[in-house]
Amino acid sequence: MSARPAEDLVKQWESEQALLRQQVVEGDTEDWQRVPDFSGLQRVGGVDLSFIKGDDVNACAQLVVLSYPDLQLLYEDSQMVTLTAPYIAGFLAFRETPFLLESLQRLERDQPQLLPQVVFVDGNGLFHYREFGLACHLGVLSGLPCVGVAKNLLQVQGVNKDEEHQSQITALQKGGDSFPLTATSGKVLGKALRSCNKSSKPVYVSVGHRISLDTAVRLTHSCCRYRVPEPIRQADCLSREYLRKHFPAADT
DNA sequence: GCGACAG
């Protein structure tokens, strides 16, 4: 009698995205975002989830807060969580957001003075099928400025990884160079950024919430020691470390 | 059937 479960779920999720989408603030809202050296910015956050091999249900949700501009670790929180929602492209937020939000809420409860002034999210923001990726979702629900940084290009709204895209990547000569990811509509949904001199493979930056695209790109570059911005990289490293420690490889 | 598919 019932339709395939995923179909109804996806429709429900689509309408929820459309509703929350209206709450995204696409521009700069903070004073530090408007000055060249980001003076006034002292804490940047990063979130990530790591999984145990062969297990897509149990994961470690990680939050880190780093000092800015030194990028030293000020706070870290690892929490094992049980994921219920499936991963469906375009709906990553429904799988991950609840647990990332809980991490931020624990911090607000226990050490509110350490709350980050901006959060880097592993995934896209407005650069998304319906312009509402994980970074927007977490931004709206937390109310915090968020930046989406994806390691792989999502082919959406007319943005393709074709020869044109490849040649644009080749033209990125040094860290900080970027080019726009423009939708068929003409709207710039994000930017491909060469985040440091060493890596020729760009990262894909887009607005999550309460920040402009240009500011997001500039800030991302300023937080990169390696290809992936330090807050996300630290969150990734620490969550994997946590899993290694608490769930050692179950070999013979 | 083929290709795409953030994490």
Place this chain on the structure above:
DNA sequence: ATCTTGTCGC
């Protein structure tokens, strides 16, 4: 996301 160490190159 994860499977995977050393290795070739700058």
